[in-house]
Amino acid sequence: MRSPVSTRASTTVLPRGRRSSRSAPTAVVVPVAGVVLALLLSACGLEGVGAESHGDSAADGPAAPALADATPLDDVRDWQGDVSAVIEQTDVEPVADPTPELPVTLTDVQGTEVTVTDTSRVLALDVYGTLSRTVFELGMGDVLIGRDVSTQFDEASDLPLVTQNGHDLNAEAILGLDPTLILTDTSLGPWDVILQMRDSGIPVVVVDGHRGLDNLSSLTMEVATALGVPEAGEQLATRVEAEVAEVRDSIAEVAPAEESRRLRTVFLYVRGTSGIYYMFGEGSGADALIDAVGGYDVAGEIGWAGMKPVTDEGIIAAQPELLLMMTDGLESAGGVDGLLERLPALAATPAGENQRIVDMADAQILGYGPLTAQVLNALAVAIYAPESVA
Numbered sequence: 001m002r003s004p005v006s007t008r009a010s011t012t013v014l015p016r017g018r019r020s021s022r023s024a025p026t027a028v029v030v031p032v033a034g035v036v037l038a039l040l041l042s043a044c045g046l047e048g049v050g051a052e053s054h055g056d057s058a059a060d061g062p063a064a065p066a067l068a069d070a071t072p073l074d075d076v077r078d079w080q081g082d083v084s085a086v087i088e089q090t091d092v093e094p095v096a097d098p099t100p101e102l103p104v105t106l107t108d109v110q111g112t113e114v115t116v117t118d119t120s121r122v123l124a125l126d127v128y129g130t131l132s133r134t135v136f137e138l139g140m141g142d143v144l145i146g147r148d149v150s151t152q153f154d155e156a157s158d159l160p161l162v163t164q165n166g167h168d169l170n171a172e173a174i175l176g177l178d179p180t181l182i183l184t185d186t187s188l189g190p191w192d193v194i195l196q197m198r199d200s201g202i203p204v205v206v207v208d209g210h211r212g213l214d215n216l217s218s219l220t221m222e223v224a225t226a227l228g229v230p231e232a233g234e235q236l237a238t239r240v241e242a243e244v245a246e247v248r249d250s251i252a253e254v255a256p257a258e259e260s261r262r263l264r265t266v267f268l269y270v271r272g273t274s275g276i277y278y279m280f281g282e283g284s285g286a287d288a289l290i291d292a293v294g295g296y297d298v299a300g301e302i303g304w305a306g307m308k309p310v311t312d313e314g315i316i317a318a319q320p321e322l323l324l325m326m327t328d329g330l331e332s333a334g335g336v337d338g339l340l341e342r343l344p345a346l347a348a349t350p351a352g353e354n355q356r357i358v359d360m361a362d363a364q365i366l367g368y369g370p371l372t373a374q375v376l377n378a379l380a381v382a383i384y385a386p387e388s389v390a
Contacts, residue, residue, distance in 0.1 A: 062389050063088035064378040067247065070385035072254040076263055077321065077350075082336055082357035083386045084327065085378040087364065087371065092155045094139035095235040100228030108206045109185075109222070116203050118180035119227050121145045127167050127187035128211065130369035132156055134223045135183070137370045138232045145177045148188065150363040169193040175200065183226055185209035211368040212288045216240050219369070236370070243373035248292060251376065254384045255294025263383070264350070265295035266320040269307065272333030272342060277310040279318070285366050286324070293379045295322065312345035321350040322383065326362040358382045 061084040064070075073079060103117040122143045124131035129150035135141060136155055147159040149167060162173040171193045174182070182197055182204045198204050207222040208215055217237035224233020256262045267286035269278040280286035281304030282297075290297040298318040299305075308314070323346075333339040336355050339346065346352035360382075364375055381388055 061086050064381035064389050067250040067254065067377050067380050067385070070381050070388040072384040073386070076256060076261075076384060077354075079386050080354045080356060082330070082355060082359060083382045083389060085358055085360040085365075085375075085382040086389065087374040087378045089153070090371070090374065092133075092136045092141065092153065094137060094141070095239060096139045096229070096232040098139050098229040098232040100140075101230075102228045104225065104228045106205065106225055108226075109208050110206045112204075112206065114203050114205050114226075116181055116205070116226055116228065119143055121178060121180045122183065122227070123162060123174065123177070123179045123181070124183040124223070125162065125169070125188055126150070126185050126209075127363075128367035128369065129153075129363050130211065130219075130367045131183055131185070131207070131223060133370050134220055134236070135227070137236050138220075138224055138227065138229055140227055140229060140232075143227075145179060146173070150367075152363065163188070171196055181205070181226065183207060183223060211285050211366055213244065213292060213368070213372070214288065216244065216368060216372060240370055240372060244376065247373045247376045247380070251292070251294050251380045251384075254380070259296055262294060262296035263322040264298045264318070264320050265290045265322045265324060266298050266318050266351075267324045268310065268329070270325060270329035270333050270339065272329075272338065274332075277343060278307045279304060279310045279314060280307045281305045285368075289366065289376075289379075290324065292376055293383060295383070310343060315343065315345040316348060319349050321354075321356065323351045323357045324365070324379070325357060325359045326365055327359045328362050330357065330359045 063086045100119050102119065103115055105113065105115045107113050119140070120143055122135065123146050124135045124144060125148045127148070127150060129148060129152060132144060132147055132151040133153065135144055141155060144156065144159060146162040147156050149161060149163045151159070160173070160177070162170055162177065164170045167188055169188050169190065174193070174197060179202055182202055184194065184204065185207050186209045194204055205226040208219050217240070220237040220240065221230065221233045224230050224236070267280040267284070267290065269280060270276065279299070281299035283305060284307050287297045287299055298320055302314070302317045304314065330336070330339065333342055336357060340352055351357070358379060360375070360379060364371065367375070
């Protein structure tokens with residue numbers, strides 16, 4: 001629940017207010033690429049948290065309208081409190097009804113040569129739910145026989161889970177479905193399960209684990225190529241890039257043109273119940289996100305690369321004016337009040353002073369993929385026109 005917060009007399013009131021101090025456990029894995037993600041999982045001991053708190057709940061609040069239809073603030077700094085960025089639940093819109101051209105022999109991102117002869121029973125698994133959504137949008141959703149816990153859209157809701165304890169792959173569940181092809185990246189583990197699948201004779205294609213604006217098309221084509229539907233892949237890649245370009249044009253209309261006027265922004269990854277507080281920097285995927293929504297990525301200024309545990313010195317040096325966070329992460333810290341209590345250095349920053357935070361569902365905010373345009377739009381509305389989702 002949220003309660004209203006007061007604002008300065010000159011500011012626009014944001015009725016969504018501050019998040020309550022209620023704490024909720026969670027187990028979502030931070031969506032960053034490959035091996036780095038696996039190391040963070042191991043170091044943070046997140047594998048054992050229950051699947052019932054997998055961190056894929058949506059943020060509370062109404063869905064964001066199109067940014068072009070929202071009324072932006074005159075001053076991007078003219079609001080206080082936290083606001084959730086919520087995308088409208090959109091139906092899958094396949095670009096085609098393709099017939100796979102098989103067999104396909106390819107070399108995956110790990111350099112493994114894989115021959116795919118049968119795409120009748122497919123698993124597409126990653127920590128973001130991006131791969132399964134891509135398969136559906138390619139027009140191949142009917143071949144999927146299971147899902148990961150981040151695959152939450154309606155068309156896939158009846159598929160059985162093959163992950164447990166949050167995002168751990170369940171070898172027994174996978175083998176029980178008798179897949180003819182597994183598409184995955186290195187964001188899920190244990191990796192021994194993937195090796196076991198290969199040893200059992202199942203073709204496993206490992207795609208790029210990086211998520212960002214720079215590989216929207218190439219990741220789509222990796223999936224499409226493995227499925228034997230490259231033409232559908234080209235259509236989907238073209239559509240996604242066009243949608244993103246349109247949203248970015250809308251953002252450019254409302255975001256400050258001068259870098260000095262943009263909100264100093266950092267991305268915090270928090271799991272308060274586990275005492276985990278990370279700030280994401282260059283190369284994490286968060287930097288591209290901040291740039292895309294017209295923010296100023298402070299991480300580059302202070303030399304914060306990858307992801308590192310938050311320090312008082314780092315927060316003070318960053319002096320953020322806006323925090324981007326995952327919804328369950330903010331809840332796990334006890335909401336805004338709990339976050340400021342756990343990270344008191346934040347109170348000495350403009351973001352902490354104004355409690356200016358935008359949160360978004362864990363599986364969406366850094367997932368990229370076919371929903372990238374909707375994610376960027378929702379974040380931009382929350383930042384520039386927060387009253388539109390109050």
